Amino acid sequence: MRVPVLDLRAQYAEIRDDVRAAVDRVFESQGFILGPEVDALERELAAYCESRFAVGCSSGSDALLLALQALGVGPGDEVICPSFTFFATAGSIARCGATPVFVDIDPESYALDPAATRAAAARCRRLRAILPVHLYGRAADLAALEAVAREAGVPLVEDGAQAIGARDAEGRRIGGRGRVACFSFYPSKNLGGAGEGGLLTTDDAELAAHLVRLRVHGSSRRYVHEELGMNARLDALQAAVLRVKLPHLERWNAARRRHAEAYDAAFARAGALPAPAPFAAGGLPLRTPAPPPAPALHVYHQYVVRVPGERRDALRKDLEARGVGTDVYYPLGLHEQRCFAPLGYASGDLPETERAAREVLALPVYPELRDEQREWVVASLVSLLDA
Numbered sequence: 001m002r003v004p005v006l007d008l009r010a011q012y013a014e015i016r017d018d019v020r021a022a023v024d025r026v027f028e029s030q031g032f033i034l035g036p037e038v039d040a041l042e043r044e045l046a047a048y049c050e051s052r053f054a055v056g057c058s059s060g061s062d063a064l065l066l067a068l069q070a071l072g073v074g075p076g077d078e079v080i081c082p083s084f085t086f087f088a089t090a091g092s093i094a095r096c097g098a099t100p101v102f103v104d105i106d107p108e109s110y111a112l113d114p115a116a117t118r119a120a121a122a123r124c125r126r127l128r129a130i131l132p133v134h135l136y137g138r139a140a141d142l143a144a145l146e147a148v149a150r151e152a153g154v155p156l157v158e159d160g161a162q163a164i165g166a167r168d169a170e171g172r173r174i175g176g177r178g179r180v181a182c183f184s185f186y187p188s189k190n191l192g193g194a195g196e197g198g199l200l201t202t203d204d205a206e207l208a209a210h211l212v213r214l215r216v217h218g219s220s221r222r223y224v225h226e227e228l229g230m231n232a233r234l235d236a237l238q239a240a241v242l243r244v245k246l247p248h249l250e251r252w253n254a255a256r257r258r259h260a261e262a263y264d265a266a267f268a269r270a271g272a273l274p275a276p277a278p279f280a281a282g283g284l285p286l287r288t289p290a291p292p293p294a295p296a297l298h299v300y301h302q303y304v305v306r307v308p309g310e311r312r313d314a315l316r317k318d319l320e321a322r323g324v325g326t327d328v329y330y331p332l333g334l335h336e337q338r339c340f341a342p343l344g345y346a347s348g349d350l351p352e353t354e355r356a357a358r359e360v361l362a363l364p365v366y367p368e369l370r371d372e373q374r375e376w377v378v379a380s381l382v383s384l385l386d387a
């Protein structure tokens, strides 16, 4: 049996006719940049995210950059973010000329640890924002992080690239709560486009208008530039494709959750414990994702288990030989990346990040995954771990 880590062709097969009709509509209009498709997508996604405003843009990375720029983050400023995340989270801070301040994760949520965030905020001299990431589709502890941000007098900028549709521990939608939230439509995301795309949500009308200006070279009227912006517009083709997919998103996220719950139950039957139980606690040397506290809703952009670090590479190879695709998000904390070496972090500075980087293993969890494929993943991994 073959179980790829992601199979976008299966999703396309389901919506092919609607996607082609939407693409045709854009070609017939010959309007390719912003325009009515983007306006409609922004309205639909603002409603979906339970936010007042949504602003489409060119990518999740550019959404982060626009958000930080709109909030006035610049050279000499500091922004707290996790090290255990995709590069763009910290890259966007550095591209503003500011300094990412890397804080360790809570090993249960994989998001910023609120106590460590509070301690880091107290050490900062020019803190301008706190940037939590809702990693793997699970909401960070927003209530606690909001309290830290309030005490520090800075806004929260949410990186929701992996978590569209997720709800936090108070049942509120990601992107409907922070000062501004950023999303990505990279094709592999839960709501993926046919290329690059991104979005920002906010309840702040002035901030939304500022973001709209910044994405067209800081201009609100043609050839009049109030400030320095960039070209960060969303294509009409992307918006049209995303509008076809959006009505399916709740069902797709529910299918991901159903697979995750089935994985949890099957691995538990084989003796696995939920994270963050240490391997020393015994059982099958596999830790399933800790379920978030109700009424939170995890959208399982990734279903990530922990395996002993020294066995992970061999396990991946053996799974591949059985037709099972896996991936590692992320094998190295950003504080250990060469481009951030001038910041002076050393190995051992962020122990939970470094342990997660050694142990995490992402298994196939896309909505179209068939039950027998999932069962093959479980049987393969359990037999390899038992060997």
Ligand SMILES: Cc1ncc(COP(=O)(O)O)c(C=O)c1O
Residues within 6 Å of the ligand: 059, 060, 061, 062, 085, 086, 088, 089, 133, 159, 161, 162, 183, 184, 185, 186, 196, 197, 198
């Ligand atoms: C956590 C996180 N932040 C930011 C991004 C950047 O998004 P994009 O690839 O659309 O620029 C991604 C996705 O790749 C991501 O996973």
